[in-house]
Every structure is written in C-alpha cells, then in structure tokens.
Amino acid sequence: MIIRGINAWITGISLLFLFAILSLTAHAAGQDAGAGKDVFAKRCTGCHAPDSEKEGPRLRGVLGRKAGTVPGFQYSDGLRNSGIVWNESLLDKWLENPQALVKDNNMEFHVANAGEREALIAYLKSLAK
Numbered sequence: 001m002i003i004r005g006i007n008a009w010i011t012g013i014s015l016l017f018l019f020a021i022l023s024l025t026a027h028a029a030g031q032d033a034g035a036g037k038d039v040f041a042k043r044c045t046g047c048h049a050p051d052s053e054k055e056g057p058r059l060r061g062v063l064g065r066k067a068g069t070v071p072g073f074q075y076s077d078g079l080r081n082s083g084i085v086w087n088e089s090l091l092d093k094w095l096e097n098p099q100a101l102v103k104d105n106n107m108e109f110h111v112a113n114a115g116e117r118e119a120l121i122a123y124l125k126s127l128a129k
C-alpha cells in the first residue's frame, strides 16, 4: 500500500516535470522570435523591413524563398544567380558571413553572435507570407 502510494506520487511528480519542461521549451521558442524581433529592430531595420524595400529587400516570407527574387529589387548578380533557396542553415551562414556564402553580394553586414543569429532566424520564420 505504502509502495503503491509512493509509485503514484513519483508518477505524478514525473508528469509535472514533463509538463514543466514541455511548456518551457514552447516558451523558449516563442521567446526566441520575440528576442529576434528586438535584434532585427536594432541590426537590420536600417536596411530591411518585412513588407517594403529599403537598401535591402523585404524579408517577410524569406524562409523557403529563392534568393534574389523580390520583384523590382536591384540585387547583385552574385545573389541573383546563387541558386540558393533560403532555409535556416543557409540563413545562419549568410548572416555570419555573407561573402563566404555568396561571392560579390551587396550586403555589407554580418552578425557575429550565434545566439543573435538564432533569434533572428526564429523571428524571420515567424514572419508568415
């Protein structure tokens, strides 16, 4: 009887832990996009906006988009002919060192901090088409 009680107790505690961890993970993902929005405002909005062209092209829906294809934007030949379709790992490389990914592109900017890149990509992902 006592043993069964302890078992139930342990199961209950494990379930609590499981829920705590699950909700923490969900929370962390949401937070990443939130943090990414702040990093975007600080580092990217000088040249980019989600829905309009500035010095750089609009970025809403960039995940899954072929590089260099926003109509009317004057891309470098390098990026337009890169054949890249943006996914998370290519965006990470691009943000870390654009020149290493695409020779002769026009984005004179990079983000050295891996955590910031991760948050930025989560934010870009949250910008639905």
Ligand code: HEC
Pocket: 040, 043, 044, 045, 046, 047, 048, 055, 056, 057, 059, 062, 066, 067, 068, 069, 070, 074, 075, 076, 078, 079, 080, 091, 094, 095, 104, 105, 106, 107, 108, 109, 110, 111, 120
């Ligand atoms: C100094 C201006 C500048 C800043 C700051 C800048 N970009 Fe760019 N970005 C550009 C330009 C210009 C291009 C087009 C490059 C080309 O044609 O080679 C570009 C292209 C891109 C592309 C490819 C888009 C496409 O349609 O293929 C992505 C993604 C991108 N930038 C993300 C970012 C993010 C995220 C930040 C902030 C960390 C950022 N950029 C900061 C100027 C900038």
